[in-house]
Amino acid sequence: MASVTISGVEKWFGTLQILHGIDIDIEDQEFVVLVGPSGCGKSTLLRMIAGLESISDGEISIGTRMINDVPARDRDIAMVFQNYALYPHMSVFDNIGFSLKLRKRSKQEISEKINEAAEILDLTPYLERSPRQLSGGQRQRVAMGRALVRDAQVFLFDEPLSNLDAKLRVVMRTEIKALHQRLKTTSVYVTHDQIEAMTMADRIVVMNKGRVEQTGTPMDLYDFPANLFVADFIGSPSMNFIEGIVAADNEGPFVMAKDRTRLAISRESSAALGQKVVYGARPEHLVLASGNEGFDATIEVIEPTGPNIQIFADVAGQRICALSTERRTHKPGQRIRLHCPETSVHLFDASSGARI
Amino acid sequence: MTPKLKKSLLYWLLLSPLCVVILLPFGIMFVTALRPRDELFVYPPTWTFSEFRWENFAEMWVKTNFGGALLNSLYVSLTSTIIAIVLSIPAAYALSRYRFSGKGLYRNFLLMTQMMSPIVLVLGLFRLMVHLNLVNSLNSLVVTYVAFNMAFTIWMLQSYFNTIPRELEEASWIDGATSFTSLVKIFLPLAVPAMVVTAIFTFINSWNEFVLALTLIRSQNDYTLPVQIFSQVAGRYQVEWHHVMAATVLATVPVAIVFSWLQRYLIRGMALGAVK
Amino acid sequence: MKSRTRIPTTPLLMILPSFLLAMSIIGYPILDLAWTSMQEVSRFGKMMGFVGLVNFAEVFRDPLFYSSLVRTVIWTVAVVGGTLIISLPIAIMLNDDFYGRGLARVIVMLPWAISLTMTAVLWRWSLNGRAGLINATLMDFHIITEPIEWLATAPLAFTVEILVGILVSIPFTTTIFLGGLSSLPQDSYEAAVVDGAKPWELFRYITLPLMKPFINIAIVLNVIYVFNSLPIIWVMTEGGPANGTDILVTYLYKLAFRFGQLGKASAISLIMFSVLFVFTIAYVLMVMRQEHDSADEEVKHDA
Ligand SMILES: Nc1ncnc2c1ncn2[C@@H]1O[C@H](COP(=O)(O)OP(=O)(O)OP(=O)(O)O)[C@@H](O)[C@H]1O
Ligand SMILES: [Mg+2]
Numbered sequence: 011m012a013s014v015t016i017s018g019v020e021k022w023f024g025t026l027q028i029l030h031g032i033d034i035d036i037e038d039q040e041f042v043v044l045v046g047p048s049g050c051g052k053s054t055l056l057r058m059i060a061g062l063e064s065i066s067d068g069e070i071s072i073g074t075r076m077i078n079d080v081p082a083r084d085r086d087i088a089m090v091f092q093n094y095a096l097y098p099h100m101s102v103f104d105n106i107g108f109s110l111k112l113r114k115r116s117k118q119e120i121s122e123k124i125n126e127a128a129e130i131l132d133l134t135p136y137l138e139r140s141p142r143q144l145s146g147g148q149r150q151r152v153a154m155g156r157a158l159v160r161d162a163q164v165f166l167f168d169e170p171l172s173n174l175d176a177k178l179r180v181v182m183r184t185e186i187k188a189l190h191q192r193l194k195t196t197s198v199y200v201t202h203d204q205i206e207a208m209t210m211a212d213r214i215v216v217m218n219k220g221r222v223e224q225t226g227t228p229m230d231l232y233d234f235p236a237n238l239f240v241a242d243f244i245g246s247p248s249m250n251f252i253e254g255i256v257a258a259d260n261e262g263p264f265v266m267a268k269d270r271t272r273l274a275i276s277r278e279s280s281a282a283l284g285q286k287v288v289y290g291a292r293p294e295h296l297v298l299a300s301g302n303e304g305f306d307a308t309i310e311v312i313e314p315t316g317p318n319i320q321i322f323a324d325v326a327g328q329r330i331c332a333l334s335t336e337r338r339t340h341k342p343g344q345r346i347r348l349h350c351p352e353t354s355v356h357l358f359d360a361s362s363g364a365r366i
Numbered sequence: 367m368t369p370k371l372k373k374s375l376l377y378w379l380l381l382s383p384l385c386v387v388i389l390l391p392f393g394i395m396f397v398t399a400l401r402p403r404d405e406l407f408v409y410p411p412t413w414t415f416s417e418f419r420w421e422n423f424a425e426m427w428v429k430t431n432f433g434g435a436l437l438n439s440l441y442v443s444l445t446s447t448i449i450a451i452v453l454s455i456p457a458a459y460a461l462s463r464y465r466f467s468g469k470g471l472y473r474n475f476l477l478m479t480q481m482m483s484p485i486v487l488v489l490g491l492f493r494l495m496v497h498l499n500l501v502n503s504l505n506s507l508v509v510t511y512v513a514f515n516m517a518f519t520i521w522m523l524q525s526y527f528n529t530i531p532r533e534l535e536e537a538s539w540i541d542g543a544t545s546f547t548s549l550v551k552i553f554l555p556l557a558v559p560a561m562v563v564t565a566i567f568t569f570i571n572s573w574n575e576f577v578l579a580l581t582l583i584r585s586q587n588d589y590t591l592p593v594q595i596f597s598q599v600a601g602r603y604q605v606e607w608h609h610v611m612a613a614t615v616l617a618t619v620p621v622a623i624v625f626s627w628l629q630r631y632l633i634r635g636m637a638l639g640a641v642k
Numbered sequence: 643m644k645s646r647t648r649i650p651t652t653p654l655l656m657i658l659p660s661f662l663l664a665m666s667i668i669g670y671p672i673l674d675l676a677w678t679s680m681q682e683v684s685r686f687g688k689m690m691g692f693v694g695l696v697n698f699a700e701v702f703r704d705p706l707f708y709s710s711l712v713r714t715v716i717w718t719v720a721v722v723g724g725t726l727i728i729s730l731p732i733a734i735m736l737n738d739d740f741y742g743r744g745l746a747r748v749i750v751m752l753p754w755a756i757s758l759t760m761t762a763v764l765w766r767w768s769l770n771g772r773a774g775l776i777n778a779t780l781m782d783f784h785i786i787t788e789p790i791e792w793l794a795t796a797p798l799a800f801t802v803e804i805l806v807g808i809l810v811s812i813p814f815t816t817t818i819f820l821g822g823l824s825s826l827p828q829d830s831y832e833a834a835v836v837d838g839a840k841p842w843e844l845f846r847y848i849t850l851p852l853m854k855p856f857i858n859i860a861i862v863l864n865v866i867y868v869f870n871s872l873p874i875i876w877v878m879t880e881g882g883p884a885n886g887t888d889i890l891v892t893y894l895y896k897l898a899f900r901f902g903q904l905g906k907a908s909a910i911s912l913i914m915f916s917v918l919f920v921f922t923i924a925y926v927l928m929v930m931r932q933e934h935d936s937a938d939e940e941v942k943h944d945a
Binding site for chain 2: 060061062081082083085087088089091093095097098099108109112113156160
Binding site for chain 3: 370371373377378380381384385387388389390391392393394395397398406408409410411412413454456457459460461463464465468469472474475476477478479481482483485486487488490491492493494509510512513514516517520570573574575576577581592593595596599600607610611614617618621622624625626629630
């Protein structure tokens with residue numbers, strides 16, 4: 011097991027730059043999730059760690075060894091592919107054991123290791139089958155098994171769950187996490203699903219357009235998103251944004267939205283008067299208020315999800331979403347007041363998008 | 367009557383004229399190959415004949431030197447197929463797996479060579495073979511068949527190679543395989559069906575070729591089957607039609623059976639590559 | 643550019659052998675033909691000196707060249723046109739599910755498996771005026787009373803050859819169409835059926851427009867193949883009687899290998915080569931445009 015250091019890494023495809031100087035330090039035994047919208051370069055970065063793409067500039071090290079020019083087979087990494095990449099002409103047993111066979115381990119050691127991995131992954135009854143005869147979840151497990159027997163320094167995962175149905179995805183998510191807690195192998199996991207990222211990661215790296223937007227623990231990213239992109243990307247349903255200008259009156263500072271709606275902010279906020287900002291509030295922080303606390307909203311749509319009721323309402327000409335656990339029946343068209351505690355408000359500079 | 371049955375009857379009715387026209391000459395081929403010589407030219411001509419003369423085949427084999435021509439055809443078709451496949455595999459692999467400058471150009475070049483028919487170049491080819499001292503050698507056919515088939519084999523192989531996920535090779539590299547091991551243990555086993563199908567089509571193409579064989583081979587001993595059979599018909603006052611038809615049966619039926627069995631692969635290849 | 647990608651020599655090495663072979667076997671003869679066409683050449687292939695365009699001038703003064711040219715145009719247009727008109731409905735039927743479809747496919751594809759030479763030999767015998775069983779069959783059904791000498795007069799022989807040409811071109815064309823039909827999006831049909839389209843309207847407004855690229859490709863490829871096709875005419879009539887069924891390829895072959903007029907034959911080869919070249923360029927452009935379109939679609943699909 012080892013740490014992974016990525017410094018100043020760039021990727022060019024011909025004249026097209028895909029990665030613009032990536033710096034990430036992954037500690038030994040850490041489970042890091044790379045997350046970001048489609049096409050932002052997550053897979054490319056992962057494949058560069060794996061040795062499947064050349065590194066145009068910068069350095070990647072595993073442990074203390076710089077691996078830029080080390081071929082994939084000598085990097086001592088294991089990888090689980092999105093489509094599993096199981097060898098269709100080999101049985102499950104041979105699929106899992108292929109790497110050991112290439113390393114010329116003894117027959118006995120190979121079968122011991124395969125059986126052990128099969129035990130962990132509940133694959134024992136399927137060892138003689140060919141990949142064609144397995145369900146999606148079982149194939150996924152075989153791909154995991156192939157990584158498991160390796161005792162590799164680093165595990166790489168490229169959206170390993172995206173081909174599974176929603177239920178199985180949740181199950182496998184927990185299994186992979188449990189596996190990591192048991193083996194403690196340094197892992198880099200790529201996904202575009204922020205819930206997967208939140209639930210599995212020790213640390214999340216949010217990427218966008220070939221750049222790292224923010225790195226931190228799931229809760230850090232959730233509570234203190236560094237910019238509008240991260241704030242929008244992390245959390246579901248995602249954060250509500252209302253544009254406005256910072257103003258103050260005798261009740262304290264506030265953000266004035268376009269239609270002069272008053273959105274209160276904390277007295278400690280470092281936003282300057284007159285600054286153009288974006289006011290952000292997570293749906294679960296918006297509560298139904300009474301009296302003159304908060305601001306006016308007109309209900310447009312109600313969506314019950316079971317544990318919650320999602321209330322979509324018009325505030326200052328923009329549609330926002332609030333979560334309510336109250337079973338009270340609201341109706342579209344109804345006017346309500348919503349309130350977000352000042353300490354839960356996120357403020358971003360309107361032009362740079364950076365957190366204030 | 368179910369709708370499907372109704373439809374089937376209608377379709378078969380529409381297809382039947384074509385089927386008759388296609389099958390008729392084959393029927394004629396069989397009844398001619400099997401009838402006694404003196405029943406060839408009777409007036410009025412009739413389908414019926416007095417006895418099945420299986421000896422026609424044996425006679426024909428000796429008289430037309432069928433065995434020799436068969437061996438020549440086998441030699442030329444097998445050798446050119448093997449060489450074409452061996453040269454095409456790396457090219458198809460490169461087209462399917464690498465990005466490189468000149469790739470588009472090379473593909474267009476292949477398309478052009480596919481369009482160039484032997485007949486337009488036949489005079490130039492003949493002179494080339496004279497220079498190389500290959501006229502009258504079966505190898506002149508081997509070389510030209512390889513060249514004229516290569517565009518097809520590369521295209522066909524490439525469209526199948528494209529269906530083998532690149533990740534399989536990548537996974538094997540990560541598992542510790544060298545490029546060579548990966549090729550031998552992962553890629554080639556998966557590509558075998560494609561190679562077999564392509565090889566068979568190439569074989570059939572070479573087997574059936576006429577113009578080059580007619581031009582580049584001058585001595586009777588080196589004739590391939592199509593030329594040999596043609597020579598039994600062309601420029602003779604007395605054509606032994608029952609022998610010609612017996613030879614045609616032997617030369618076409620095996621190929622037709624193999625082809626019929628494989629034609630769905632060709633259709634699939636067309637769908638995959640959309641005639642690229 | 644900061645790219646540090648190595649110059650990829652591996653793929654170039656991999657395509658090199660096939661490239662060199664194609665270049666020498668297909669490229670060299672073209673140059674040789676161009677060279678020969680501007681030489682005076684003896685019967686035995688000896689170059690007698692540079693004569694410029696004399697051979698071409700001779701070709702353009704030759705009435706047989708013109709009659710062959712006209713017949714080539716008739717031959718190509720008739721065979722390609724006939725093939726397309728017959729192949730499209732056949733492909734549509736073979737693409738549909740019906741009892742015995744597998745057998746029907748095998749029968750329709752059969753002529754492709756047989757070499758043109760053999761097919762032509764078979765027809766030459768079947769159409770034999772004295773003993774041919776085509777005559778026997780027609781007489782059995784009382785369609786004719788006397789045997790017909792199918793191949794003895796040029797117009798009738800040429801017509802018959804065109805029909806055989808169509809017959810042998812159907813399998814390839816049908817295969818292209820089947821490939822095209824199987825790639826048509828099923829949902830457009832379902833949508834149209836829901837919209838109330840009748841079978842004929844489905845064909846007119848969905849199948850035909852979507853099949854257009856495949857029809858274009860079939861036209862160009864068939865033109866190229868048919869234009870070049872020697873065996874049928876050569877085996878059935880050898881361009882006779884009295885040059886009455888000669889097309890350019892048979893005339894060229896006679897000039898080169900019977901009459902030993904190598905200079906003139908090279909000139910005709912070169913003229914044919916240029917015609918072919920134009921069609922090939924058309925084909926390449928067509929394929930490239932189709933690839934371009936499908937690449938566009940993929941991008942849209944991704945977004
Ligand atoms: N071989 C290549 N040549 C040119 N561009 C490429 C190549 N491979 C990837 N790209 C481009 O690089 C960008 C990043 O691709 P990448 O596969 O890393 O995205 P991703 O973040 O994994 O997206 P997804 O979530 O959809 O998998 C994309 O815009 C893609 O088009
Ligand atoms: Mg990806």
